[in-house]
Amino acid sequence: MPPKRKANGRTTRGVDGAATASTSPDRKSSRVADRSDAKPSPGCTPAxxxxxxxxxxxxxxxxxxxxxxxxxxxxxxxxxxxxxxxxxxxxxxxxxxxxxxxxxxxxxxxxxxxxxxxxxxxxxxxxxxxxxxxxxxxxxxxxxxxxxxxxxxxxxxxxxxxxxxxxxxxxxxxxxxxxxxxxxxxxxxxxxxxxxxxxxxxxxxxxxxxxxxxxxxxxxxxxxxxxxxxxxxxxxxxxxxxxxxxxxxxxxxxxxxxxxxxxxxxxxxxxxxxxxxxxxxxxxxxxxxxxxxGEAPADYQYPGEFDPSTFPAPPLSLTSDGPGSDTTSGTYPRCCTAETLKLRSGDSPEVIVAVGFPASGKSTLACRVIEPAGYVYVNQDTLRTRAKCVEAVRAALAAGRSVIVDNTNPEAATRAHYIDLARAAGCPVRCLHFTAPLAVARHNSRFRAYGRLEPREFIVRNALAAELDHLEELPTTIPMVVFHTFNSRLEPPTADEGFSEVLPLNFHLHPEYWGAEAPTMLAKWRCWHE
Known part of the structure; x- marks a missing residue:
């Protein structure tokens, strides 16, 4: 249980409300500044x-x-x-x-x-x-x-x-x-x-x-x-x-x-x-x-163990028992890279199976590090069924390509499909176990859905997405039942299943994945979303 906080003892961040100036025309009305009903013409993309x-x-x-x-x-x-x-x-x-x-x-x-x-x-x-x-x-x-x-x-x-x-x-x-x-x-x-x-x-x-x-x-x-x-x-x-x-x-x-x-x-x-x-x-x-x-402030505490404002700042990294880490000093490699993950070249294929909560960092790592290294990306959200995922892995291995399977894969029976394919192809199969806890995954889900949007973009899209074709539908958060279902079905992966290696991955913030937007996105991530 986190320690109680003294009232008024927490420094406010001020990151969510930093850029709040409006550029609305300064026209007066009986109630608000701008009563114009003018709306940009459908088919264009207005500011x-x-x-x-x-x-x-x-x-x-x-x-x-x-x-x-x-x-x-x-x-x-x-x-x-x-x-x-x-x-x-x-x-x-x-x-x-x-x-x-x-x-x-x-x-x-x-x-x-x-x-x-x-x-x-x-x-x-x-x-x-x-x-x-x-x-x-x-x-x-x-x-x-x-x-x-x-x-x-x-x-x-x-x-x-x-x-x-x-x-x-x-x-x-x-x-x-x-x-x-x-x-x-x-x-x-x-x-x-x-x-x-x-x-x-x-x-x-x-x-x-x-x-x-x-x-x-x-x-x-x-x-x-x-x-x-x-x-x-x-x-x-x-x-x-x-x-x-x-x-x-x-x-x-x-x-x-x-x-x-x-x-x-x-x-x-x-x-x-x-x-x-x-x-x-x-x-x-x-x-x-x-x-x-005029009463004196009362003590308070945020429930649970997760506070985005104080969440560890190191980048997404391997845990202390993973390759490339210093187990004596507790330091980590700067981030998960092709080198620290020991990704293979094209003439020596392998299968990597991801395991973890939705919104635990799997797709970020798979799409930004592993797929660019030449691995075929397989994802059930895209292919829609497990059978199509299995077939995609089979086809990639037949072509001599390495594969990253980016699904939640909570059960050993599900993972066995990909282990068997790798064995049949005579190539190794590894597991990346993303260990982000439920609270972090839920936070990531909300951040991914709307927390990273510019507020004005959200406001316009939220109000008009149903009317204007050029405005894409807003993303939605992952239902809580999905997290609970994963949690109830999870069988932690082990080498006994046939993996040549199981690498547990902590979730840490990795500003480099956001590029030039890193300061803004990091500040938004550190806001509370529930």
Whole structure:
């Protein structure tokens, strides 16, 4: 178990939010900087900067009824719309009037709630929503209806108004996976959940009487905290091109990794994604108790053994008992190269069988080191069936070529197919056992799917991939069941199976594989992705 961390004792990295300036045109509107619906013509490949908020985000259609209008003004002490407009002096400043309600938009897997016309600012007060600003009326976890909410602390509205008067822009950043099904066609029940969410937020807005913006992630992708996608969307499209000054801004959230009984009688936090979100971006972080109550920071810890920010920096290397290593000093060869792996020349073929979790480094090594050395690359994701993989190995050996089999190959029975082919061809067969643990493989899967993308590229592709042919479909993460299936079926490879050698490979970062992009990619890899 890793040691507990003292609150505020961790240095934030600020790598995910480093390049956040927007190049959006500086055109004012009633709610946001750019209301243009202009969209680049299909068939071309426009610059990402050409897209605007309203070419990416579309209004969410609702049926407006007298009941929903009544819900909006319920928290406004029963006053009419016109009378509510003038009740709060903070909200009546030019351009700030929030009385027109919340405008709801959707940009792919992101929902937006735009209330009033908040002015752009480099000082931004970011808040989580549930258990940070509001909570339910009772001990249950989720709201039962639109009326099932209350301020977490009575002075939350007063505190938000004070921040607003000090020049802070109020922005809510919230994970809302429960609303994902609301946008599936024909899912009436799911959309009912979103309607409850909308009506609840309308009540919150009417009670608060301040302009604010809400961003809600409804899918497990770059938008979902701890990833920084919502922060980047805000910077590109919701703040008139003004980047948030990290030193003058902050984030408040309840998912802080505090252990059970961090306060007498209080359960452990359900997550640590809020603290990780702030760490990824370099934002100062506080819990609701610290921010609203002035309580001292509580100790916290990240669960498990894996922390990408402190993961060993040496490159992908052989373990200490592999060839080319110094077992006395514990040093490793600089990376796995054709020389350290002792790859064979064309006149002396061999078979190499990879074993390891998905996203454990197999394909990187196979494609960047082994295949360029003249080995035939065999992969079931490409060939689709094991039978075709076996046939490809057979054909390569018949042609006198060496082969790298880049599959997970967890079972001895599967590996036996390739061992038998090598024996029949009279050539040796080796095994590369990639030993990356589950946590590292899961992290790599998320990084590979969306963590390495430029945020603006993800935003545009996420919103428009279904509409524009020139935008490729975004990659997806590997389902957790795939990792568990591999783990349950794994029979660690041994020489007794017929391998001439079994080389265990640790997973280490190898910046040279990224070339000139290494500093940027390494910084992104070191961010939390779950």
């Amino acid at each position: 990402l900067e050409a897209y605007t908020l309203h070419s990416l985000a579309k209004p969410i259609a609702f049926r407006t009824s007298q009941a929903s209008l009544a819900t909006f003004f319920k928290a406004g002490t029963g006053k009419s719309k016109d009378s509510v407009k003038d009740t709060n002096p903070v909200a009546t400043a030019e351009g700030d009037n929030p009385a027109d309600g919340i405008e709801w938009l959707r940009a792919g897997s992101l929902i937006l709630g735009l209330h009033g016309s908040p002015k752009s600012s480099g000082k931004v007060a970011f808040f989580d929503l549930d258990q940070t600003l509001i909570t339910v009326k009772g001990n249950h976890r989720f709201s039962k209806n639109a009326d099932d909410w209350q301020w977490l602390f009575k002075d939350v509205p007063e505190r938000l108004r004070k921040l607003h008067s000090e020049g802070y822009k109020i922005v809510i950043i919230t994970n809302q996976m429960g609303l994902r099904k609301a946008f599936d066609k024909g899912n009436t029940k799911g959309f009912t959940q979103f309607t409850i969410f909308r009506d609840k937020l309308n009540q919150v807005a009417a009670s608060l009487q301040l302009p604010f913006q809400l961003l809600g992630a409804i899918a497990p992708d770059l938008y979902r905290k701890p990833n920084g996608g919502m922060f980047h969307f805000f910077t590109y499209y919701l703040n008139d091109g003004v980047p948030a000054r990290l030193a003058d801004s902050f984030y408040v959230g309840d998912a802080a990794g505090r252990a059970n009984h961090w306060k007498p009688g209080v359960k452990a936090d359900h997550s640590d994604c809020d603290r990780k979100f702030a760490a990824n971006l370099g934002l100062p972080f506080q819990t609701p108790e610290e921010h609203f109550r």
